[in-house]
Amino acid sequence: MSVRRALTIAGSDSGGGAGIQADLKTFQELGVFGMSAVTAVTAQNTLGVHGVYPMTAKAVEQQIDVVLSDIGVDAVKTGMLFSADIIEAAARKLKEHQCENVIVDPVMIAKGGASLLQEEATEALKQVLLPIALVVTPNIPEAEVLTGMSIQSEADKKEAAIAIASLGVKNVLIKGGHDKGAKTVDLLYDGSAFHTFTGTRIDTKDTHGTGCTFSAAMTAAIAKGASVRTAAETAKQFIQAAIEDGLHIGQGHGPTNHWAYRQRGGC
Numbered sequence: 001m002s003v004r005r006a007l008t009i010a011g012s013d014s015g016g017g018a019g020i021q022a023d024l025k026t027f028q029e030l031g032v033f034g035m036s037a038v039t040a041v042t043a044q045n046t047l048g049v050h051g052v053y054p055m056t057a058k059a060v061e062q063q064i065d066v067v068l069s070d071i072g073v074d075a076v077k078t079g080m081l082f083s084a085d086i087i088e089a090a091a092r093k094l095k096e097h098q099c100e101n102v103i104v105d106p107v108m109i110a111k112g113g114a115s116l117l118q119e120e121a122t123e124a125l126k127q128v129l130l131p132i133a134l135v136v137t138p139n140i141p142e143a144e145v146l147t148g149m150s151i152q153s154e155a156d157k158k159e160a161a162i163a164i165a166s167l168g169v170k171n172v173l174i175k176g177g178h179d180k181g182a183k184t185v186d187l188l189y190d191g192s193a194f195h196t197f198t199g200t201r202i203d204t205k206d207t208h209g210t211g212c213t214f215s216a217a218m219t220a221a222i223a224k225g226a227s228v229r230t231a232a233e234t235a236k237q238f239i240q241a242a243i244e245d246g247l248h249i250g251q252g253h254g255p256t257n258h259w260a261y262r263q264r265g266g267c
């Protein structure tokens, strides 16, 4: 089988736990060749986001163009997109190159509270990116912004997933890291049925980049030909191992362990 390729369109996390760095590490661990289009550089560590330096939309567009016209791609993930201009440029290019396997992680706010998406860009995300996406993977606060709903229960999660699907995206996966209980319940809605992926909540502060890592693992699995449902199962196992075998790096919210899944024999 030829080498499978995945592209991440996202921001750089200098601390290495989230963003482009988490995505490329995850792609590599799952045996997929990783490529990147950088949307912004963040000066970031486990204590927080200390600076955000966006790229121009043109620079993002060109990175996507040169990579897709030469190397090609089996799945594309988007993460931190920062502005409406960048969202519109990315969506235009993905359409132009007829990318079908687009996984949108609608990154809005970092765990420490820093904004990674300008407020007015949410509309562009909904109007131009979600309609061309195969999957969107909001966490609970992001699902609340996308729907305007308050999500307090599993029933609310289901209602939100249906509302997000009505924006034109084929599959909606609401991540349960922000759930309150002893279990983390990730909910997938595929346009007709619901599927849940449940993990044991680990009591740790080292959860920086869990969302990026989860969505990147889904992207890698989809690049290798998995269905969305199987990709969500793989991603759940990948992130559970990565959180359980934490590296305890830095003084704040440390990164997850991107080696853990492979070291346990997965791949």
Ligand SMILES: Nc1ncnc2c1ncn2[C@@H]1O[C@H](COP(=O)(O)OP(=O)(O)OP(=O)(O)O)[C@@H](O)[C@H]1O
Pocket (backbone or CB within 6 Å): 018, 109, 110, 111, 138, 139, 140, 175, 176, 177, 178, 184, 185, 186, 199, 200, 201, 202, 203, 204, 207, 208, 209, 210, 211, 212, 213, 214, 236, 239, 240, 243
């Ligand atoms: N403490 C935890 N224990 C076990 N699983 C967790 C924990 N926290 C998050 N997860 C899992 O990690 C994945 C990512 O979910 P989460 O809701 O944390 O994403 P996120 O908020 O987008 O993360 P980030 O913004 O840090 O990238 C989900 O599968 C979720 O269930």
Ligand SMILES: Cc1ncc(CO)c(N)n1
Pocket (backbone or CB within 6 Å): 010, 011, 012, 013, 018, 019, 020, 042, 044, 079, 080, 107, 109, 110, 111, 116, 208, 209, 210, 211, 212
């Ligand atoms: C660059 C970047 N993307 C995404 C996140 C969300 O975890 C982050 N903290 N930083």
